[in-house]
Amino acid sequence: MPSIQAEGDKHHATRRAESHGNHHDDGHDHGSLRSYMTGFVLSVILTAIPFAVVMGGGFESRLLTAAVVVGLAVVQILVHMVFFLHMNTRSDEGWTMMALIFTVVILVIVLAGSLWVMYHMNTNMMPQMNHEALGLGS
């Protein structure tokens, strides 16, 4: 930690000197060419694989194909978060990360809850809801 702190101070000092002290270092990491290129190359790979799999007809098991596609998407979202959005636990004293974690929790509840409840509703309501099949007109 001390070395990182020292480096940060040095960085801060350099930045201040460059911009004649009028630039406020907001504690955000703007990334480097290296990190952007790493993120870009990883994203291209993680995009190309699912497209290739699906356009090539997919695996024999549809479930396996879906799992691979969704899994790679999750990895790619993490890659974007780290290399493009520069997410870390330090910026704004960790509040960005806290806001993100809160959002992800709500997101999972909304998505999983909606799909779960509506799937069961559909299953249970199907005989009444299927008007065409029962000849009740539509």
Next chain:
Amino acid sequence: MSTVSQTPPGTFWETEPHHHHEGASTSIGFWVYLMSDCLMFAILFATFGVLGGSYAAGPGPKDLFDLELVALNTAFLLLSSITYGFAMLAMVKNNRNGTLAWLAVTLVFGLAFLGVELYEFNHLIHLGAGPQRSAFLSSFFALVGTHGLHVAFGCLWLVTLMIQVRQRGLIPANRRRLSCLSMFWHFLDVIWIGVFTFVYLLGMI
């Protein structure tokens, strides 16, 4: 008891208000906005997840979607993300013309994305697969359309910032605005990962 009242003011509490740098809380504030936007997209994704299989005897994803077009769009958005990153790197190096050039390249990719998306929507509506055709198509247009609208406003913001940077240079306020748009732009790319995965790829399996 008299010893308590002898405590000079300012020992236990601050007598001066806090001073923050102008814009010190902008990035966290903008991040909270992005997270609320993310929740809105979560609801649109949930809607699509629930209604995505209700074709109303109409066309399904396999009849409508062209994955090559989607791959092209994904490439445009990913390239615009990296070129925006280059614009930010030029900004950190105080390179005004470099920043403007990379922002212009980003704008071109953003507009190319919108062009392809509008072509796709137009094509679908021509086929009679407009948003009113089925619940699947309603939720599809709501989700993908909202994302497209975000990209459109991002492009508008990009043009505004290019004019600002051209006129005022890379002043602290403009740096802050460029950082916010950077977050917005990369965030839209993250949402697009969800769109091409859950709407297009899973629909075509």
